[in-house]
Amino acid sequence: MTDFARARVLPVGAVLAVLLMGWYVAAYFLNAPQAEALMDPDGPQGFWAVARAVWSMDRPVLPTPDQIAGNLYDSIFNYPITSPRNFLLQTFYTAQTAVAGLALGGVFGVGLAACIVHSRVLDRSVMPWVIGSQTIPILAIAPMVMVALGNIGFTGLGPKAAIVGYLSFFPITVGMVKGFRSPEPMQLDLMRTYNASGVQVFMKLRWPVSMAFLFPALKVAVALSVTGAIVAELPTGATVGLGARLLAGSYYGQVFMMWGALVLASVLSLTLIGVVRAAEFSFFRARGGKP
Amino acid sequence: MLVCIALGVLARLALVRHPAAACVLGVMAVAACGAGLLKLAREEGFLARLLCPMLFGLAILWLWEMAVVGLSVPFILLPPPSAIALALWNNAGILAGDFDQTFLHAVLAGYAVGSGAGFLTALAIDRSRFLRAGLTPLANMVSAMPVVGIAPIAIEWFGFDWPSKAAVVALMTFFPMLVNTAAGLAEAGAMERDLMRSYGASYWRTLVKLRLPAALPMIFNALKLNSTLALIGAVVAEFFGTPTRGMGFRISTESARMNLDIVWATITVAALAGSLSFGLIALLEQRVTFWHSSFHKRT
Numbered sequence: 001m002t003d004f005a006r007a008r009v010l011p012v013g014a015v016l017a018v019l020l021m022g023w024y025v026a027a028y029f030l031n032a033p034q035a036e037a038l039m040d041p042d043g044p045q046g047f048w049a050v051a052r053a054v055w056s057m058d059r060p061v062l063p064t065p066d067q068i069a070g071n072l073y074d075s076i077f078n079y080p081i082t083s084p085r086n087f088l089l090q091t092f093y094t095a096q097t098a099v100a101g102l103a104l105g106g107v108f109g110v111g112l113a114a115c116i117v118h119s120r121v122l123d124r125s126v127m128p129w130v131i132g133s134q135t136i137p138i139l140a141i142a143p144m145v146m147v148a149l150g151n152i153g154f155t156g157l158g159p160k161a162a163i164v165g166y167l168s169f170f171p172i173t174v175g176m177v178k179g180f181r182s183p184e185p186m187q188l189d190l191m192r193t194y195n196a197s198g199v200q201v202f203m204k205l206r207w208p209v210s211m212a213f214l215f216p217a218l219k220v221a222v223a224l225s226v227t228g229a230i231v232a233e234l235p236t237g238a239t240v241g242l243g244a245r246l247l248a249g250s251y252y253g254q255v256f257m258m259w260g261a262l263v264l265a266s267v268l269s270l271t272l273i274g275v276v277r278a279a280e281f282s283f284f285r286a287r288g289g290k291p
Numbered sequence: 292m293l294v295c296i297a298l299g300v301l302a303r304l305a306l307v308r309h310p311a312a313a314c315v316l317g318v319m320a321v322a323a324c325g326a327g328l329l330k331l332a333r334e335e336g337f338l339a340r341l342l343c344p345m346l347f348g349l350a351i352l353w354l355w356e357m358a359v360v361g362l363s364v365p366f367i368l369l370p371p372p373s374a375i376a377l378a379l380w381n382n383a384g385i386l387a388g389d390f391d392q393t394f395l396h397a398v399l400a401g402y403a404v405g406s407g408a409g410f411l412t413a414l415a416i417d418r419s420r421f422l423r424a425g426l427t428p429l430a431n432m433v434s435a436m437p438v439v440g441i442a443p444i445a446i447e448w449f450g451f452d453w454p455s456k457a458a459v460v461a462l463m464t465f466f467p468m469l470v471n472t473a474a475g476l477a478e479a480g481a482m483e484r485d486l487m488r489s490y491g492a493s494y495w496r497t498l499v500k501l502r503l504p505a506a507l508p509m510i511f512n513a514l515k516l517n518s519t520l521a522l523i524g525a526v527v528a529e530f531f532g533t534p535t536r537g538m539g540f541r542i543s544t545e546s547a548r549m550n551l552d553i554v555w556a557t558i559t560v561a562a563l564a565g566s567l568s569f570g571l572i573a574l575l576e577q578r579v580t581f582w583h584s585s586f587h588k589r590t
Contacts, residue, residue, distance in 0.1 A: 008424065012428055015422070016425075061447070121328050121329055125328055128344035129344060139527055140523070140527075140539070141558055148369065222435070226437045231530070234527075234530050246443055253447075255447075261440065265436070266440075269435055270435060270436070
């Protein structure tokens with residue numbers, strides 16, 4: 001533990017501390033012109049007076065971390081959980097979209113990968129498009145999908161999850177094709193000598209082997225899915241979710257609304273990745289392998 | 292393949308007047324296409340490898356066109372490819388303006404600044420083990436965050452025009468570059484480093500002659516990843532507010548006005564720009580890091 005502390009905790013902590021200090025300094029210089037204009041000319045002057053004004057402004061250019069945290073605390077604990085002003089509720093909506101989309105993209109991505117591995121035609125004709133599609137800014141179609149699906153009376157979670165699923169299935173497909181192909185020829189030959197059917201080879205060899213590729217692909221997909229969920233919440237008419245809060249904050253100049261949404265989106269993303277990592281760890285532990 | 296294309300074109304032409312004939316021709320075209328794909332998939336060689344996905348892409352476009360026109364899918368749901376091509380042609384001027392605003396200004400500036408700063412930071416922290424241990428986990432963490440969310444804040448700081456988008460792009464591309472370059476600089480093995488030391492090579496000489504070349508594959512990885520990220524970042528940042536041009540602006544306003552053909556045309560432009568820049572970097576990579584194992588011919 002002490003080794004871990006020395007190798008990891010200390011450097012990360014030091015860098016974080018420097019970043020925090022830099023943040024306060026930056027906030028001072030960015031906000032000072034406005035704060036000085038607002039200050040009471042008869043009140044106390046000098047560096048500390050300016051600093052106090054700067055770090056407690058209502059609409060700062062750059063809010064300080066403690067202001068952001070205070071506002072988040074206020075939003076989460078001083079409003080009922082059902083109030084739209086409660087950030088926890090908005091995070092829940094976004095998380096719902098991200099997870100539903102991830103499930104959709106995961107099932108579709110793994111299925112497509114299984115088809116590609118077993119069909120030469122699909123491999124030759126579809127795979128280049130799957131790889132090529134990663135170079136396309138797919139996120140750009142999100143508002144259009146929302147509007148188009150909304151026009152045929154398809155609103156709510158479904159279209160948003162569809163966008164997230166669409167975004168997250170590419171890394172999963174690419175990773176799983178690699179994973180399903182990773183058994184060595186010798187292992188495949190062994191399965192053949194057992195007279196194993198295609199389904200048996202898949203279930204007993206390809207599927208277990210591909211797990212080493214599934215989890216890294218899932219981590220990429222999770223990061224994409226939270227971004228996707230936020231973008232899916234942007235189009236006009238969307239009222240729930242962190243993306244909608246972000247846009248509303250941007251329209252009405254609500255600095256803390258934007259920063260709060262941003263912080264919670266990051267926390268959500270990191271939490272989901274943590275879940276994947278924990279699943280990976282326990283999965284490989286259960287199998288007796290090294291984590 | 293030609294037979295298949297000819298049948299497909301005929302079926303499309305017959306679709307409006309003679310649906311029955313179109314059906315027959317369409318089934319024949321699908322059969323020809325399937326047979327063509329099966330044949331191409333079995334053949335080796337560069338041409339077959341290129342034609343196979345092309346034929347498949349054409350078939351998808353054709354199916355899309357046939358389904359949308361034949362089943363009269365409402366235009367606001369999904370316009371047929373022919374309408375998109377027409378919109379592309381008719382609005383070339385507007386689309387070129389959007390391309391200039393989003394790609395030539397926001398994306399290129401942000402990409403250059405973000406990747407360059409990431410690279411230089413990686414070089415700087417490489418000299419200190421402490422900094423590397425402290426920054427790498429943080430950079431990894433930020434890479435997993437939805438950085439696009441910074442867009443409204445960037446707009447508040449840098450104004451509505453392209454600099455705010457370039458700032459978002461720069462921030463999005465900074466961390467992948469930092470992480471990859473840092474990992475790449477660690478690529479050079481202890482043996483090679485020892486050899487350089489026995490030559491009496493200075494830090495800079497070792498860096499230029501050994502460690503940077505060894506890091507190039509990772510750096511190109513980041514460059515490729517960043518080219519996609521940059522375009523996404525610029526387009527999404529424009530959803531939050533922009534002067535009346537730019538790809539993101541076009542997509543969000545025209546989809547609200549139900550002009551879906553223009554939206555799709557913009558997406559086509561974005562897709563082409565994304566694929567082309569990715570392809571260019573990949574080509575450069577092939578030229579520069581030809582020695583890397585991933586480019587060796589499989590035996």
